[in-house]
Amino acid sequence: MKAGVLNSVHIWLVLAHGLFFFAGNILFAGARSSSNFSVSYDVNASAGARSASLNYLLVDVVGEIDGVSIAASPSIAAKHGFIGQLNETVGIQVTSTPATVDEGDETLVNAAAELDDGTTFRLLGTDVNWSVVSGPVTGLNALGVARAGTVYADANAVVRGAWMGFTDVFSLVVRNSASDNFGSYAGDGLEDGWQVQHFGVGHPQAGPLSDIDLDGLNNLMEYAFGLHPREDSSSQLPQAQRLGGDFIISFLTPVGVQGITHGIEWSTSLLPGSWNDVLNTGTAPQNQFVVPIGSNDKVFFRFRVTIP
Ligand SMILES: [Ca+2]
Numbered sequence: 428m429k430a431g432v433l434n435s436v437h438i439w440l441v442l443a444h445g446l447f448f449f450a451g452n453i454l455f456a457g458a459r460s461s462s463n464f465s466v467s468y469d470v471n472a473s474a475g476a477r478s479a480s481l482n483y484l485l486v487d488v489v490g491e492i493d494g495v496s497i498a499a500s501p502s503i504a505a506k507h508g509f510i511g512q513l514n515e516t517v518g519i520q521v522t523s524t525p526a527t528v529d530e531g532d533e534t535l536v537n538a539a540a541e542l543d544d545g546t547t548f549r550l551l552g553t554d555v556n557w558s559v560v561s562g563p564v565t566g567l568n569a570l571g572v573a574r575a576g577t578v579y580a581d582a583n584a585v586v587r588g589a590w591m592g593f594t595d596v597f598s599l600v601v602r603n604s605a606s607d608n609f610g611s612y613a614g615d616g617l618e619d620g621w622q623v624q625h626f627g628v629g630h631p632q633a634g635p636l637s638d639i640d641l642d643g644l645n646n647l648m649e650y651a652f653g654l655h656p657r658e659d660s661s662s663q664l665p666q667a668q669r670l671g672g673d674f675i676i677s678f679l680t681p682v683g684v685q686g687i688t689h690g691i692e693w694s695t696s697l698l699p700g701s702w703n704d705v706l707n708t709g710t711a712p713q714n715q716f717v718v719p720i721g722s723n724d725k726v727f728f729r730f731r732v733t734i735p
């Protein structure tokens with residue numbers, strides 16, 4: 428029993444010793460500073476105190492440096508000495524993964540909450556209210572999965588996410604990955620961008636067999652030879668040149684024209700069944716056709732353009 432009493436006294440003395448040094452630290456606290464930080468004083472006061480510099484604000488509370496510090500730029504807040512970091516949401520960020528999507532494909536639109544300590548956390552897609560602001564997105568479901576529509580050229584689409592009163596928009600790129608799949612111009616052999624360029628969207632005379640300018644060349648021929656489908660271009664077809672005993676017709680496939688096969692046929696009478704194919708001896712994009720004149724006193728040519 429006696430030993431037990433002595434032990435109890437010893438423990439009490441250690442505690443008192445510790446308390447003494449705690450009080451001593453408070454007595455000798457004072458101002459501290461750095462290039463972007465200053466604390467005017469530390470104080471053992473239940474009301475705490477506040478100090479600040481150009482880009483720092485510190486609110487002290489009892490016994491240690493606790494409180495809130497705020498940097499003006501970037502705007503970040505930190506709360507010292509609390510059991511856990513306390514955060515406030517200051518906005519949301521909407522992005523898309525991937526940010527470029529082929530027409531007809533899907534991409535996942537994400538949203539993250541921005542916190543005042545400079546961190547973010549991912550939001551569940553189902554927690555966000557999604558909507559399409561503009562552009563070729565034909566579907567955007569509750570999870571944030573966006574489906575790109577068909578386009579005639581690369582195009583931007585803007586989607587919006589809203590959560591807890593915050594909104595953000597994101598612009599994703601829909602890539603024109605197929606050249607003949609757009610609306611009423613799909614599958615007709617003409618590049619959709621060319622049709623929209625000359626006729627706008629959905630024009631009834633933009634098809635390959637129409638000849639809106641009545642120059643004798645339908646739109647397929649106009650396209651194949653890089654001509655303007657709404658201006659008389661009948662004199663702009665490649666011309667035959669005589670070289671020795673041959674006629675030679677040589678021309679380049681226009682830049683951007685694809686899916687087209689150019690051909691030449693010749694006849695001496697223009698009669699049905701009298702037309703003969705000529706071999707294309709050029710190397711793409713060059714086309715070259717050579718027709719021996721022989722003993723013929725006249726030879727006619729005609730162009731033939733085919734699409735798959
Ligand atoms: Ca397309």
Ligand SMILES: [Ca+2]
Nearest residue numbers: 607612617619
């Ligand atoms: Ca087309």
Ligand SMILES: [Ca+2]
Nearest residue numbers: 638640642644
């Ligand atoms: Ca025409």
